[in-house]
Amino acid sequence: MRISPLLVDLYEITMGYSYFRHGKNEPATFELFVRKFPRNRNYLVSAGIDDIVDFLVNFRFTPDEIDYLRSLNMFSEDYLDFLARMRFTGDMYAIPSGEIYFPGEPVVVITAPRIQAQILETALLNQFNFQSMIATKGARVISAARGRACVDFSPRRDHGIDASIKVAKNTYMVGFIGTSNLLAGKIYGIPVFGTMAHSYIMSFESEEEAFKTFATDFPNTTLLIDTYDVLEAAKKVIELVKQGYRIKAVRIDSGDLVELSRKVREMFREAGLDLLIFLSGDLDEYAIDELLRKGAEADAFGVGTRLGTSSDIPYLNGVYKLVEDDKGPRVKLSPGKVTLAGKKMLYRVYENGRMVRDIIALHDEKIDGAEPLLLKYIEGGRPVREDSLDGGRERFRDAFSSLPEHLKSIYEVEEKYPVYLSEGLREVMARFGVKIERIQ
Amino acid sequence: MRISPLLVDLYEITMGYSYFRHGKNEPATFELFVRKFPRNRNYLVSAGIDDIVDFLVNFRFTPDEIDYLRSLNMFSEDYLDFLARMRFTGDMYAIPSGEIYFPGEPVVVITAPRIQAQILETALLNQFNFQSMIATKGARVISAARGRACVDFSPRRDHGIDASIKVAKNTYMVGFIGTSNLLAGKIYGIPVFGTMAHSYIMSFESEEEAFKTFATDFPNTTLLIDTYDVLEAAKKVIELVKQGYRIKAVRIDSGDLVELSRKVREMFREAGLDLLIFLSGDLDEYAIDELLRKGAEADAFGVGTRLGTSSDIPYLNGVYKLVEDDKGPRVKLSPGKVTLAGKKMLYRVYENGRMVRDIIALHDEKIDGAEPLLLKYIEGGRPVREDSLDGGRERFRDAFSSLPEHLKSIYEVEEKYPVYLSEGLREVMARFGVKIERIQ
Numbered sequence: 032m033r034i035s036p037l038l039v040d041l042y043e044i045t046m047g048y049s050y051f052r053h054g055k056n057e058p059a060t061f062e063l064f065v066r067k068f069p070r071n072r073n074y075l076v077s078a079g080i081d082d083i084v085d086f087l088v089n090f091r092f093t094p095d096e097i098d099y100l101r102s103l104n105m106f107s108e109d110y111l112d113f114l115a116r117m118r119f120t121g122d123m124y125a126i127p128s129g130e131i132y133f134p135g136e137p138v139v140v141i142t143a144p145r146i147q148a149q150i151l152e153t154a155l156l157n158q159f160n161f162q163s164m165i166a167t168k169g170a171r172v173i174s175a176a177r178g179r180a181c182v183d184f185s186p187r188r189d190h191g192i193d194a195s196i197k198v199a200k201n202t203y204m205v206g207f208i209g210t211s212n213l214l215a216g217k218i219y220g221i222p223v224f225g226t227m228a229h230s231y232i233m234s235f236e237s238e239e240e241a242f243k244t245f246a247t248d249f250p251n252t253t254l255l256i257d258t259y260d261v262l263e264a265a266k267k268v269i270e271l272v273k274q275g276y277r278i279k280a281v282r283i284d285s286g287d288l289v290e291l292s293r294k295v296r297e298m299f300r301e302a303g304l305d306l307l308i309f310l311s312g313d314l315d316e317y318a319i320d321e322l323l324r325k326g327a328e329a330d331a332f333g334v335g336t337r338l339g340t341s342s343d344i345p346y347l348n349g350v351y352k353l354v355e356d357d358k359g360p361r362v363k364l365s366p367g368k369v370t371l372a373g374k375k376m377l378y379r380v381y382e383n384g385r386m387v388r389d390i391i392a393l394h395d396e397k398i399d400g401a402e403p404l405l406l407k408y409i410e411g412g413r414p415v416r417e418d419s420l421d422g423g424r425e426r427f428r429d430a431f432s433s434l435p436e437h438l439k440s441i442y443e444v445e446e447k448y449p450v451y452l453s454e455g456l457r458e459v460m461a462r463f464g465v466k467i468e469r470i471q
Numbered sequence: 472m473r474i475s476p477l478l479v480d481l482y483e484i485t486m487g488y489s490y491f492r493h494g495k496n497e498p499a500t501f502e503l504f505v506r507k508f509p510r511n512r513n514y515l516v517s518a519g520i521d522d523i524v525d526f527l528v529n530f531r532f533t534p535d536e537i538d539y540l541r542s543l544n545m546f547s548e549d550y551l552d553f554l555a556r557m558r559f560t561g562d563m564y565a566i567p568s569g570e571i572y573f574p575g576e577p578v579v580v581i582t583a584p585r586i587q588a589q590i591l592e593t594a595l596l597n598q599f600n601f602q603s604m605i606a607t608k609g610a611r612v613i614s615a616a617r618g619r620a621c622v623d624f625s626p627r628r629d630h631g632i633d634a635s636i637k638v639a640k641n642t643y644m645v646g647f648i649g650t651s652n653l654l655a656g657k658i659y660g661i662p663v664f665g666t667m668a669h670s671y672i673m674s675f676e677s678e679e680e681a682f683k684t685f686a687t688d689f690p691n692t693t694l695l696i697d698t699y700d701v702l703e704a705a706k707k708v709i710e711l712v713k714q715g716y717r718i719k720a721v722r723i724d725s726g727d728l729v730e731l732s733r734k735v736r737e738m739f740r741e742a743g744l745d746l747l748i749f750l751s752g753d754l755d756e757y758a759i760d761e762l763l764r765k766g767a768e769a770d771a772f773g774v775g776t777r778l779g780t781s782s783d784i785p786y787l788n789g790v791y792k793l794v795e796d797d798k799g800p801r802v803k804l805s806p807g808k809v810t811l812a813g814k815k816m817l818y819r820v821y822e823n824g825r826m827v828r829d830i831i832a833l834h835d836e837k838i839d840g841a842e843p844l845l846l847k848y849i850e851g852g853r854p855v856r857e858d859s860l861d862g863g864r865e866r867f868r869d870a871f872s873s874l875p876e877h878l879k880s881i882y883e884v885e886e887k888y889p890v891y892l893s894e895g896l897r898e899v900m901a902r903f904g905v906k907i908e909r910i911q
Contacts, residue, residue: 041665156627187596193631225481345785
């Protein structure tokens with residue numbers, strides 16, 4: 032899906048016009064970061080870097096889009112011509128999709144002529160804020176499911192088309208086994224799942240007839256057993272398996288999932304069957320955690336609405352701020368909203384395979400024994416690095432396994448992950464009268 | 472933005488396959504409705520009907536999409552061929568975008584061969600649930616702003632591209648004066664707004680120089696005055712106006728908006744200036760209501776994140792259920808989840824220009840003195856009605872002005888709007904053993 036450069040707040044274009052008129056188009060560095068993490072988030076997951084790279088590398092207003100800007104009667108022809116010829120010619124660093132990051136850390140670093148760097152803000156934030164929020168939500172669900180399979184069932188409640196495919200993509204990246212969404216399956220090559228809805232069962236004279244018909248059409252399938260009476264339906268399933276129908280699993284989508292799943296498991300055990308149990312219906316990390324604590328029997332979860340909208344925290348407040356220009360490091364000093372000045376690099380220290388602290392440093396500073404987390408994706412407008420979705424999946428698996436155990440909680444923990452400022456960065460901030468040693 | 476029929480949960484296609492194999496493709500009627508309204512919603516606003524009509528009228532799998540379905544190795548060639556030739560040939564009724572509706576009421580009614588009617592479920596719900604949620608959120612913000620202008624500032628936190636343009640569209644429909652989002656401005660012809668960000672001010676040696684430069688480049692503009700010190704900045708603005716700079720408004724985006732806006736208004740009054748005050752920063756209907764109760768001075772609001780994500784309630788649980796097929800009215804009787812059987816029509820009774828009650832009736836039932844709310848959009852696959860965005864704007868204005876005053880509250884009220892079942896519908900339900908006279 033093309034991201035148009037017109038996905039932009041008007042003020043970016045008006046500021047650009049003023050810079051253009053006054054020849055203020057020297058290189059500047061802007062950084063994307065999340066100042067304060069939302070409730071119950073001990074870590075966030077980088078995501079959408081592929082879309083951001085794609086957007087920048089293909090940045091170009093179409094003639095049609097320039098005509099629209101002209102129709103606003105706000106801009107001169109030479110500025111419109113300048114916009115029509117504008118391509119992204121700068122550098123971009125980012126923490127790769129799938130990697131874990133913490134408050135205040137630069138996640139995307141853009142250095143480009145000021146007008147370019149300014150105009151891309153809206154689309155960049157639109158994609159990053161949403162995708163990182165969803166990847167994080169997915170990671171929390173995976174964490175709560177303790178090894179059980181999870182499938183994205185969210186398209187009917189996601190916020191539109193783009194949201195639906197990117198929910199599927201980012202939840203797959205953090206360990207979901209797949210999605211119900213065929214559009215995402217096609218675009219990203221993600222495995223797709225799904226069998227039947229209640230309306231299918233209702234369209235037959237009896238539940239039994241529906242089961243038989245579907246199991247014949249799709250051998251080794253999953254049957255939905257909560258249209259009428261779950262336990263009665265489970266009996267029918269057992270009977271059908273005994274008659275030779277090939278049924279692999281049952282899904283329960285409503286009712287008391289703890290009690291029903293336990294009873295159904297017991298019935299299957301007594302019958303000597305190892306059918307899988309798939310649970311769905313208003314699930315998220317909190318509900319799954321509670322189900323498992325209460326002893327629900329589940330081999331897999333279908334997770335929809337609350338996942339795809341990240342319903343407990345439906346937005347991420349990532350911001351994109353000027354940190355350096357031709358006059359050197361810049362800073363915004365509003366109360367409670369200090370920006371770390373200067374173009375930066377992010378380092379992570381590992382000990383015994385665990386991440387133990389991060390260090391935010393100046394871009395050219397080297398930190399011994401630490402691993403740089405910001406990788407170069409674009410240099411002088413040309414892409415120099417490309418990540419695959421499978422690569423992101425692997426990266427997340429590695430990152431999550433190196434995350435200190437207590438931070439994997441789906442609730443807020445007291446002992447935050449340590450994020451320090453390097454010596455060089457502390458000195459720069461001191462020049463602005465700000466004494467700061469660590470973010471958290 | 473084309474809505475691909477591949478925006479579909481796999482189970483719709485598997486059910487379709489089973490129906491196809493067994494010749495179960497008689498006409499069936501499905502209805503979209505919202506059973507229980509979310510917290511603090513006394514009414515909901517219909518929205519996205521234009522996109523749904525467009526989706527249905529242009530429903531067609533591309534060869535590429537059929538190839539993808541083939542690659543799943545689940546379906547026979549004759550089914551794939553059937554899907555490739557599938558067009559929507561049915562009828563569609565809907566409550567027009569901008570109209571107000573209540574719990575349990577059919578909002579979209581589709582009658583079509585069962586497989587068609589089934590397969591379009593996911594995309595239909597994806598668009599309706601999201602757009603109706605946002606239109607409702609926007610209506611609540613408009614209501615809280617009590618006549619003051621509201622502008623959509625949400626693109627950087629919306630859930631992707633499609634979300635961003637549809638937030639702009641639907642908030643404009645319910646009375647916003649426009650959006651910051653140029654892409655939406657271009658697509659829907661919505662007025663666009665925006666001037667400058669903090670980074671613009673910071674890119675100059677002084678705030679004053681930034682103000683002068685911008686006011687020269689854009690006469691009659693709005694200056695952002697909270698980068699450093701709001702009251703100092705307000706003084707500078709007054710000074711510049713006296714020097715002849717043409718400045719129309721100021722925007723305050725942070726700090727104590729009540730206190731700052733009052734002081735700034737006082738300063739403007741003392742200087743004899745009638746500059747407008749524009750407030751923004753983490754606003755929604757609750758925050759605006761509180762600001763105005765506390766006496767904030769505001770002529771306009773920029774509303775972003777919490778609007779575009781409907782953050783207090785980020786999803787709408789609209790469902791799409793089979794209500795009638797060749798065997799007559801159908802019903803699902805799960806506890807607490809009764810579906811009203813039979814293809815229906817919705818009527819509204821007005822008295823003295825106010826809506827006083829709705830009546831859910833059978834499709835062919837006539838209710839004297841009541842106005843039908845479900846209009847025919849598609850007949851036999853052909854569009855027979857088209858609504859404009861301006862038409863939706865007018866429709867919402869009329870609907871909202873006829874809504875009983877107490878229901879306009881942004882908090883839950885005890886006295887719900889009355890929604891009755893017609894005599895005919897009560898009889899049908901009685902046949903299923905369900906005695907029900909009203910929804911609320």
